[in-house]
Amino acid sequence: MAGGSSSSFSSSSSSSQCLSYAGCNFLRQRLVLATLSGRPLKIRKIRAREEDPGLRDFEASFIRLIDKVTNGSRIEINQTGTTLYYQPGLLYGGSLEHDCSPSRSIGYYLESLLCLAPFMKHPLKIVLRGVTNDQVDPSVDNLKATALPLLKKFGIDGEGLEIKINRRGMPPKGGGEILFACPVRKVLQPIQFTDPGKIKRIRGTAYSVRVSPQMANRMVESARGILNKFLPDIYIYTDHMKGVSSGKSPGFGMCLIAETINGTFLSAELASNPQGQGAAVLPEELGQNCAKLLLEEIYRGGCVDSTNQSLALLLMTLGQQDVSKVLLGPLSPYTIEFLRHLRSFFQIMFKIETKSPEEEHKGGEKVLMTCVGIGFSNLSKTIR
């Protein structure tokens, strides 16, 4: 069996030449797409001109994670860490665990795992340790609330799909732990998702660790003060973790999710400044700002919220050979680069049309993305 898989792998790599890039940007995108397309990848000049050249610790940790979930990958990094060569192996999956670098949150790693997990040989069940919520990356709460419903739309569902926060960890020291499990599918369903519909309810989580439990209530109070003017169905959970589950650093924050009648989830989130960095943030202020961010996200709208745009586009690309359509808000710079990468790795281009909302009070301009899937089927999955 091993011989069979390696031969199919070598044939796919010989048919496609190595893709070469320069610079440290979009490292995750490139590694993920290289893994899915089976094309080798070379990245040069990674921070070559900086005082501290080469890959950062969180990037090294990410590469180790990719190595863990695949089987037979070849990764070569030069002495200074400025050049990376990656020849992808098979997505293997299984039960794993990984210590993420605390300089980025678990969301940084989880975002990419969400792209890879449906295409594993064995269902992925991975424990990730590190920072669960920070100010940079989408938090685990956010991905749990928005990315999982999106995967379900593509037919990746069932009991096996879950994200569970066992322990919460705030920067700088982290100490959080989550479990991510995802079933595998042979093919993905194409989607026709062009009408988000109206907002039905707002849910959210206000969390606090190693600070007064009252912080969460204060955030909820101020966020509700803004959102209650628009609709009555608001419930924001307060989540105060204690003891071992509270990680190593104090902090608090909030994640708000607006759900529409057609099953679109739009999210916004904010976290307090890490201990010892920046001024102390008032929970009232944070709650208010987070509510305003959610309103902004709703204005931008679309059927997929801005953090998950690229995930939706990837799953559309890898779907069956059928037309997929999705209505998005304004494309984020990350998504635009992702589209370019999709073209270089999969030779697929989207039809991109701008749509101005025909009615008033329907938010800003939207973008309708259309593509035909490449008919990617999960070769690694064993057929029973």
Place this chain on the structure above:
Amino acid sequence: EMRSQLSARSLKKKTVLTTDSGNCTAEEASESEVESLDEGGDEEQSHDDLEAEVSNQKQFQQTWIKKADSRRQNKLEAVEAEADDDIENLLREEEEYEEKIDFSADTAGALKWKEDLTQKAAQAFLRQQQSTPNLRKLVYGTVIEDNEHE
């Protein structure tokens, strides 16, 4: 009598302004021009020859200082209210002169593009905002046509 003097000066100012090289401010030029005309008016020379211009400028400056001194003396003699009047008159003259420039559209159409510049800019901005950009081109660049044919 004062007024007639001033109006004469303003007329001269006009002539000077149209030929101003931009080296001096309007006021300096006007003052100097009066002086240079008094001295015999080597205007053309000054414009032809750069060195001459520089020397002229020196002259102008000197005469200007002289003028200022004389004016100061006058002011000392005159009542303050009168001085105010003087300044007001000067200002009025300037206004008049501006208007005259606007109306004297001898160079018809030559400077028409300068009209309503801010309004035009605002309109152009709005047009650009409203026009739907070709997102596909922005994302994928110019190779788009080639790929579609393949």
